[in-house]
Amino acid sequence: MKQTWNYSFAFEPPSPVVDVDLYLPWEESSQILTRSLQVDSGADMTGVPMEVLSTLGARPVNVLSVFDFNQRLSDIPIFEISITIAGRNFKVVRVVGVRSRLGFLGRDVLREFLVELEGRSGETSFSDDYLAP
Amino acid sequence: MRLSDAKIVERLAERNPAKQIVITPMVNALEQIGSASVDVHLGSQFMVVAHSDRLDFDPLMSPKEYNEWLRHLRLVNRYSVLDRFILHPFQFALGRTLEFIKLPRDIVGRIDGRSSWARQGLVVHSTAGDIHPGTSGFVVFELMNYGPVPIVLYPGLAIAQLRFETVEDVREDYSERPVSKYMGFRPNLWSSYPDDSILRAMRNLKGPWEESSEARGVQEVSEQRLFGPVPNQDPLSGSQLGMSVPSASQERDLLGEDFDQAVHYYQSHHTELVAQFEGKYVAIIKEEVVDSDADWRRLSKRTHEKYGNKPMFMPFVSAEPEKPKYLGGPRRSLQ
Numbered sequence: 001m002k003q004t005w006n007y008s009f010a011f012e013p014p015s016p017v018v019d020v021d022l023y024l025p026w027e028e029s030s031q032i033l034t035r036s037l038q039v040d041s042g043a044d045m046t047g048v049p050m051e052v053l054s055t056l057g058a059r060p061v062n063v064l065s066v067f068d069f070n071q072r073l074s075d076i077p078i079f080e081i082s083i084t085i086a087g088r089n090f091k092v093v094r095v096v097g098v099r100s101r102l103g104f105l106g107r108d109v110l111r112e113f114l115v116e117l118e119g120r121s122g123e124t125s126f127s128d129d130y131l132a133p
Numbered sequence: 134m135r136l137s138d139a140k141i142v143e144r145l146a147e148r149n150p151a152k153q154i155v156i157t158p159m160v161n162a163l164e165q166i167g168s169a170s171v172d173v174h175l176g177s178q179f180m181v182v183a184h185s186d187r188l189d190f191d192p193l194m195s196p197k198e199y200n201e202w203l204r205h206l207r208l209v210n211r212y213s214v215l216d217r218f219i220l221h222p223f224q225f226a227l228g229r230t231l232e233f234i235k236l237p238r239d240i241v242g243r244i245d246g247r248s249s250w251a252r253q254g255l256v257v258h259s260t261a262g263d264i265h266p267g268t269s270g271f272v273v274f275e276l277m278n279y280g281p282v283p284i285v286l287y288p289g290l291a292i293a294q295l296r297f298e299t300v301e302d303v304r305e306d307y308s309e310r311p312v313s314k315y316m317g318f319r320p321n322l323w324s325s326y327p328d329d330s331i332l333r334a335m336r337n338l339k340g341p342w343e344e345s346s347e348a349r350g351v352q353e354v355s356e357q358r359l360f361g362p363v364p365n366q367d368p369l370s371g372s373q374l375g376m377s378v379p380s381a382s383q384e385r386d387l388l389g390e391d392f393d394q395a396v397h398y399y400q401s402h403h404t405e406l407v408a409q410f411e412g413k414y415v416a417i418i419k420e421e422v423v424d425s426d427a428d429w430r431r432l433s434k435r436t437h438e439k440y441g442n443k444p445m446f447m448p449f450v451s452a453e454p455e456k457p458k459y460l461g462g463p464r465r466s467l468q
Contacts, residue, residue: 023221027442028281029282032221042460045460059444060387060392060445060446062448064458065457066460067459068460073457097387
């Protein structure tokens with residue numbers, strides 16, 4: 001399946017963002033929150049806003065040392081969450097809790113898709129029905 | 134009068150376009166045609182409106198704002214036959230029929246759900262179930278899951294049925310109206326720009342969009358709500374996480390004392406835990422290892438089944454400290 005989103009023009013230059021459904025793993029009656037996440041191939045892990053994790057009541061499961069952009073090392077909490085993106089459901093993903101309003105999709109999730117960034121038309125496409133080399 | 138199966142077949146076989154009902158493709162007429170209805174299938178296109186960070190749908194919005202609205206709908210393109218579209222409880226989505234429908238001017242159609250799906254909580258239309266005389270195109274489903282569990286939908290599922298009734302003396306059918314918003318093939322399932330004489334009058338009362346400070350306010354708010362705050366106020370990228378890493382004190386409430394206690398227990402008993410569980414993930418509640426597994430997903434599921442959504446420290450046990458993660462930025466400067 002292939003799904004396409006428009007770039008966000010809140011960034012200069014515009015940035016690829018995708019909409020994902022976030023909910024609690026292993027819970028059939030979980031609340032579902034739809035949020036835009038920035039595509040960030042520089043991040044090892046996916047990050048989800050703390051506000052979302054708090055609203056869902058996500059379970060903290062670990063604390064990891066993380067280097068941020070400025071090479072500062074911090075210990076930050078890791079949570080478990082379910083993510084549905086482009087029709088693909090990740091039953092449980094370990095994500096970083098971040099304070100910003102916009103989270104990001106790291107390579108732990110991006111590696112599961114063929115990601116196309118069409119900068120001129122400002123479109124991001126995710127597909128998972130390709131033949132991996 | 135409502136059409137029976139025999140009358141439906143007559144209309145489908147009719148050669149006169151003024152009388153003919155068109156439903157194409159007709160995958161299996163014997164299966165689809167009931168005593169007074171025709172089953173229709175789910176097509177391959179869905180559209181979902183994100184629940185949050187979206188501007189309210191104001192029917193008085195300007196065409197520009199309407200176009201902004203459209204840009205941020207989630208158009209899910211072209212599902213294949215075995216692709217799953219998951220409709221979560223109380224989620225709303227738009228879909229459309231696999232079949233192209235065309236009605237003559239003396240027939241009104243009505244789309245309705247099928248009982249087997251209704252019992253799962255699936256509703257296929259909310260209020261707009263009528264298909265007007267003269268309509269041609271795909272019928273849009275207003276899908277809603279009122280059930281307690283997610284419903285998996287696949288293109289090709291027979292989720293709805295069409296019923297037909299005769300109407301008399303139609304002076305102007307849908308195809309003859311000056312403005313027929315939903316005729317034929319439309320790439321967009323969302324409603325067209327809201328426009329009628331009353332809305333136009335209300336817009337005139339409100340004043341020109343370009344000169345209205347309220348309208349500019351709406352536009353500014355919409356940009357923030359659609360895309361998040363402007364970058365200067367709050368760097369949003371994972372690559373800009375220098376401002377985004379939560380402090381320990383701010384997370385304390387969410388993590389809870391039990392979690393802190395489990396972390397402390399792990400740190401203070403690291404050597405003995407390595408001796409017993411090296412190469413595995415352990416689940417620690419307060420000061421007790423309650424489970425372990427080499428696969429953290431398995432451990433997650435099992436502990437959730439047993440303890441629910443309780444905060445639980447589940448590190449990978451190793452003599453070596455876990456390597457730090459990188460959240461954006463050039464790492465070569467660290468090498």
